[in-house]
Amino acid sequence: MSLTVYNTRTRRLEPFVSQTPGLVKMYVCGVTVYDYCHLGHARSYVVWDVVRRYLEYLGYDVQHVQNITDIDDKILRRAQAEGVPMQVITERYIQACTEDLARLNILPAKDTPRATETIPEIIQLIQRLETLGYAYASGGDVYYAVERFPGYGTLSGRSLEQMQAGASGRVDDEIAHKRHPLDFALWKAAKPGEPAWDSPWGPGRPGWHIECSAMIYKTLGPSIDIHTGGSDLIFPHHENEIAQSEPVTQKPLARYWLHNGFVTVAGEKMSKSLGNFRTIRDVLTEYAPMALRLWILQSHYRQPIEATPPALQAAQSGWHTLQQAVWLGDWDAVPTVPKDDLDPQVRTEFETAMNADFNTPAAVAVLFGVAKQLKRLAHSGNGHRHTPEFQRLWRTLVYLGQTVLGLKFDPPPASTPPQVPDISEEIAALIAQRQEARRQKNYAEADRIRELLAAQGIRLVDKPGGVTEWYRE
């Protein structure tokens, strides 16, 4: 069976066939850099990272481009609020988001174009649209005329009439300049004090949607294989991208449109406006980055996932379980595990799952199955870890987990964890006292001391050889 993906544009599963054999052009809608990334971003970019990794596993060269929106109303507002130049804001959050995504082991895109570095191409594209009659200048702005594009609404499955009815009552300050309420800005005239670029329509800046059309054309060409983003981008953002690009190129902007479901909180979409978001860096103070990644991959990417402490905790425990199995093998070999000689049955099960529209929950379940097998083998007798069977399963787990799903395994914990040095002499004395009591089999006294220390938040762990380790709870 080969890879099948759900295409938003057709609303059905379709076999994936790239335009050029062996090559996939993939564009991921990136972040607008005006704040820290939250769990919604984490989900989206983890999911697309796995899509990329799996395509590479299948042997494709993936040209993965992810843009950075570094000019936008919200950025300007933030800069104004802080009284700093726009670049201070954008640089701060570009760096922060890059760090956050790297901690989640998300591979960097091969190209990360920025809107502010694509201005000439944006202007060129708007001019083309104007020449072709799809754009009109009005009041210093330039707008896209949605009525000129017959295909408008095909991606999101709605008609202009429907949307107009729904949008009635909504008024923005641009409405006076528009011919149709759903027309959208390609170019915005600069307001005093705002960053601006010269253009045939006067100083101004690009609208939000046009940058993606221009950047795709610039970096990947007129027609790409996969375009991805959150479901909230289907309309209007991606719809508008199509409208801006296709009249000019006369080609489908993207053959496959993939969209991920939302992260929810108490059943509602996590979003800035609702104030129910948690930033990635905040969550990572409580949970391991790979636990967060596992949590994301244990749901299908198109389903909503509810961000709750029990769910994240469960992922944390599950992550530990997987790592236990990896730690049974030779850690030094982890970075260099090759793709070949994987267990054929496991490989088939894994691929069957992933081929079904990237069914990562099923794929993860396959890996848990391998982990279980490894544990059985490891605990069933001597020499087991050196058998070819064990070695192959172990390599399979490491390769599929780490390289394809991007779950980066930690080194095994040191056999003797270092004790925290701030131990007070009193505690040390009590531990010594208890060890003496144990030696004399005076367990009542030993337990008394255990409980005494437990009351102070000190937990004791007895190891073989009469060694007692301790840590604060």
Added chain:
RNA sequence: GGCGGCAUAGCCAAGUGGUAAGGCAGAGGUCUGCAAAACCUUCAUUCCCCAGUUCGAAUCUGGGUGCCGCCUCCA
């Protein structure tokens, strides 16, 4: 109002006609004086409700109920 999605064990979650994956938690056990850790075993006659199609339905059809999303910036 228009369009779309979802409802599976205590929690999370796969599964689109052939008799319920996986994770977490729980229970029992092994090993340790106890505890912890680790490992083993176990855990849905049933898939929101009602009716229908079928030899057979969580999966298809019709009708309900509940929840969510998009239509405005948003991953």
